[in-house]
Amino acid sequence: LAKTTQPVSMDSYEGQEVNITCSHNNIATNDYITWYQQFPSQGPRFIIQGYKTKVTNEVASLFIPADRKSSTLSLPRVSLSDTAVYYCLVALRGALTFGSGTRLQVQP
Amino acid sequence: GAVVSQHPSRVICKSGTSVKIECRSLDFQATTMFWYRQFPKQSLMLMATSNEGSKATYEQGVEKDKFLINHASLTLSTLTVTSAHPEDSSFYICSALPRGLDADTQYFGPGTRLTVL
Numbered sequence: 001l002a003k004t005t006q007p008v009s010m011d012s013y014e015g016q017e018v019n020i021t022c023s024h025n026n027i028a029t030n031d032y033i034t035w036y037q038q039f040p041s042q043g044p045r046f047i048i049q050g051y052k053t054k055v056t057n058e059v060a061s062l063f064i065p066a067d068r069k070s071s072t073l074s075l076p077r078v079s080l081s082d083t084a085v086y087y088c089l090v091a092l093r094g095a096l097t098f099g100s101g102t103r104l105q106v107q108p
Numbered sequence: 109g110a111v112v113s114q115h116p117s118r119v120i121c122k123s124g125t126s127v128k129i130e131c132r133s134l135d136f137q138a139t140t141m142f143w144y145r146q147f148p149k150q151s152l153m154l155m156a157t158s159n160e161g162s163k164a165t166y167e168q169g170v171e172k173d174k175f176l177i178n179h180a181s182l183t184l185s186t187l188t189v190t191s192a193h194p195e196d197s198s199f200y201i202c203s204a205l206p207r208g209l210d211a212d213t214q215y216f217g218p219g220t221r222l223t224v225l
Contacts, residue, residue, distance in 0.1 A: 032212050043201045043216035095142055098152040
């Protein structure tokens, strides 16, 4: 299972764009990159998934360089409710190995 | 779509009793379900992988006789914590992998908070 490395924590203010980068040097050819958000005492919530280049949905964008050894989750104009832990995972239809995640704190 | 439920959401039990937690995929079929455990301020730790109609695969260090997993249908998996002890108190989360070739996103349940007195 590919390991991922993310910053332990990040701070931001409301209205700012937040970019969280994840390193996954050992990603396998068929692995997808998936990001989840978790609030305290809740299960992780799917945010976005991609394989290469750029993916965008209604809540976030995911940037993946050509070598796929890293990925960046971009949250446009964060709000207080985006304060949570964000996990980056790589796998293909298999068990997910959760790293420590990035604890994002959004301040007013 | 892609909703996973867990029941109960929280349970308190006495030491030595058994507790069953249900995980259901409400609007899709899941050939594979996973069970995780999360202690306070820590990340999720995979306990076992459950495939419909077959025995679960347990991660190293997880006792299969203590954490009984049954995946009897494509929409239901159960985790039974047998002879629970206070150290089993944790947040248990399941996830489901939708059936189908294009399905490679796991969807998580809301979690079950187990407190063993």
